[in-house]
Amino acid sequence: MKRLKNKFKINSLKWQLLFSLMIILVILLITMGIFQSISMEKYLCEDKRQVLQQRFHNLDFSKLSKEDLNTITKTEAMEILNRVASKNIRASLINKNGELIYSNLEDITKKDDNDGDEDNKEIDEKSFKRLKVPMLSKDEYSSLLNKSGNLEHEYKTLKDEDNNYQMVVWIKVGDLSSPSGLIQLSTPIQDIKDILLKQLYVDSTLSIFILIIGIIMGTAIFNRTLKPLYKITNTVEGIEVTDLHTRLEEKNGQFEIDRLAKSFNIMLSRIEESFEKEQLIKEKMRSFVSDASHELRTPLTSIHGFVEVLLRGAAKNKDQLDLALNSILMESERLTKLVNDLLILTKLDKKPVVEMKEEDINGLIQEIQPQLQVLCENRKLQFDLKEDIYAIINKDQIKQVIFNLTQNAVLHTDKTKGSITIATDFGIFENQRFAVLKICDNGTGIPEKDIKKIYDRFFRSETHRSREHGGYGLGLSIVKAIIDSNNGKIKVESQLEVGTTFTVYLKTEN
Incomplete structure (x- = not known):
């Protein structure tokens, strides 16, 4: 139950992903809605502009050639304006000073308008007659008059005095380069606002539906996607000390x-x-x-x-x-x-910094040869030393290695028939060149089952535990620790009743 609750925490990965998906969907839907609304509004306004511009085709411009529109009579002005006005289109005459001269205030519903705008007939006529003429500022009218062309593609959406939105288009009167005024057509665009509002309701409903579907599908997809992650979490949470051998499945398809x-x-x-x-x-x-x-x-x-x-x-x-x-x-x-011996091992366990330099292995052996001879007593001690055997070592520590290995050979060889050989040479081990030190004996040998244990502290083979052999089983542990600290390797080969050979590999300058 606790794990199930964790899956539904707000800060869980699943819900963070789902929340991110919701944000992305909302942003995309809002962006698409705004783009669609702007595109539709632009399309509808352009369509209405074309309808208004077509009304100007009914004009007889020969009657509008007066230099000053202020001298035109009302009758003349109304005759001109009624030709372009309709039930839903109000026409106005603007002089070159940006002042309203005349507007078709008569009951235009009495006019037989065979070419009226069918799309606008739903607009209430009484409401239309109450609409005021939307006006620009004088500077804006002056700017229109100074524009090139006949303003065929110009239109604006303005608010009149009663805050009703209307679309307005114009055409110049007189010379295009020096017009005497403007004829302005305006019509309410409430129908466009209604269409856009209806479209907004439809888009909002579809967006909510898409959002719900997205959440449902997103939840299902995330549950399926995160299932391996939940499985990993549950497995890891259930691993105890006794289950450290447990492994997770590595092929989940993700x-x-x-x-x-x-x-x-x-x-x-x-x-x-x-x-x-x-x-x-x-x-x-x-x-x-x-x-x-x-x-x-x-x-x-x-x-x-x-x-x-x-x-x-x-x-x-x-x-x-x-x-x-x-x-x-x-x-x-x-x-x-x-x-x-225990103090030496303790010091080596701490891995102290060992001062090493290039040393002559043969010279080192010759320095301690008298002590080795005394150590071997009546046993035969032989040397097989190649020339110029140098290695990067700590001289004193390698001396102790030779002493310990020789003493180990002494302990396991016959007092009179025993033979111990110390040899040096170069050799290859693990694809690397080393200086090689070998100490061989013809002693009792080491059982194969004990080969891997001989470097353990206090380990002594069962055949070597008598007081006669002495020792505590620390000599070879010290040897292994010293060889490791000198970056060397050690290998042992042994055969029961035949003898044992310890081979020490020491790094050279090369």
């Missing part, structure tokens, strides 16, 4: 809606991926806290136990005292190494 659905799907994919990462991080954090607590508890328990032994009197026995102190020292060293 480009914009399809694009919106695609954008929502991309967003849902990102949210789902972020949620899964968050869950994975939380799980790793729980596992990390558990493993760290376990690894810290072991040396602390040993230290605590030997301290209790010393407090019970073992300190008086030199052999027991030496054993206890050596054990405490060994466990404290293990504890210190664990804490230091």
